[in-house]
Amino acid sequence: MSRTETGTHAPGSLAPTGKRPQGTLYRGREGMWSWVLHRITGIAIFFFLLVHILDTALVRVAPEAYNAVMSTYKNPIMGLGETALVGAIAFHAYNGIRIILIDFWTKGPKYQKVMFYVVIGLWVVTMAGFVPRHLINVFSEVG
Amino acid sequence: MATTIDAPRSPYSRAPRSRGINWEKWGWMYMRASGLVLVVLIFGHLIVNLVLGDGIKAIDFAFVGGKWSNPFWQVWDCLMLWLAMIHGANGMRTLVNDYASHRTTRGILKGALLFSVIVLITLGTLVIFTFDPCPAGAPADLLASFCSAS
Numbered sequence A: 001m002s003r004t005e006t007g008t009h010a011p012g013s014l015a016p017t018g019k020r021p022q023g024t025l026y027r028g029r030e031g032m033w034s035w036v037l038h039r040i041t042g043i044a045i046f047f048f049l050l051v052h053i054l055d056t057a058l059v060r061v062a063p064e065a066y067n068a069v070m071s072t073y074k075n076p077i078m079g080l081g082e083t084a085l086v087g088a089i090a091f092h093a094y095n096g097i098r099i100i101l102i103d104f105w106t107k108g109p110k111y112q113k114v115m116f117y118v119v120i121g122l123w124v125v126t127m128a129g130f131v132p133r134h135l136i137n138v139f140s141e142v143g
Numbered sequence B: 001m002a003t004t005i006d007a008p009r010s011p012y013s014r015a016p017r018s019r020g021i022n023w024e025k026w027g028w029m030y031m032r033a034s035g036l037v038l039v040v041l042i043f044g045h046l047i048v049n050l051v052l053g054d055g056i057k058a059i060d061f062a063f064v065g066g067k068w069s070n071p072f073w074q075v076w077d078c079l080m081l082w083l084a085m086i087h088g089a090n091g092m093r094t095l096v097n098d099y100a101s102h103r104t105t106r107g108i109l110k111g112a113l114l115f116s117v118i119v120l121i122t123l124g125t126l127v128i129f130t131f132d133p134c135p136a137g138a139p140a141d142l143l144a145s146f147c148s149a150s
Helices: A029-060 A063-073 A076-104 A112-142 B023-051 B061-068 B071-099 B103-130
Strands: none
Touching: A029 A063, A029 A076, A029 A112, A029 B061, A029 B071, A029 B103, A063 A076, A063 B061, A076 A112, A076 B023, A112 B023, B023 B071, B061 B071, B071 B103
């Protein structure tokens, strides 16, 4: 990808520091990797959403049909998949708020790197709360 | 003929748009506005369905019957369906524009996105609002407890 015109800086407003290309949030390091993760998590969530609408629509077919599909979601492999899904959603949500702050908050571009680490921190806290709770539910179903 | 040369590093400016709605701008605004609402709706959805009570163990037809007999959750889920499908498909449209290099490929992929949005939003909305938590003839042990009360 080349230079991204974000409209967040007047051209030339960043003083050059080091060897990295200047004038963009989206090339290299935190700016680029948050963008890459935002795309990957977004794609994963979109395809899950397609499946999730279809499986939920089975309530309109028969109680047995819906329960049969739900029971496949309760096995441990799917339980790990749900954990990954919630991880993707939490990252996409927190980084989405970071993007909004970069776009609308005057100091957003200045603090975009700090905000990336805040996103990671919030993600770790969220997952520390969610993962044990969910995996206990999933694995207690097996045993 | 005299030529005017801009001062170095003078800001780039686009020609002003003459007419029509700036769809890309409103799409950009939609991603941010719907994103904020979706954070609330989806985190609420995940907490109620996966964290509280028995979490995923409790999810079955009776659980859905209990939730969707309450208009609050019908509206919640319907809003989540519309906002998320359009947000997701618009995001995928951005990816298609970025990565599909042929005009025909882009057309096919974006057509597929539009098709899936229309079909799934229609299907989902119909399911939420025509859902019967107590279908006749279904075994009582699969249904919410209020079905056998009457």
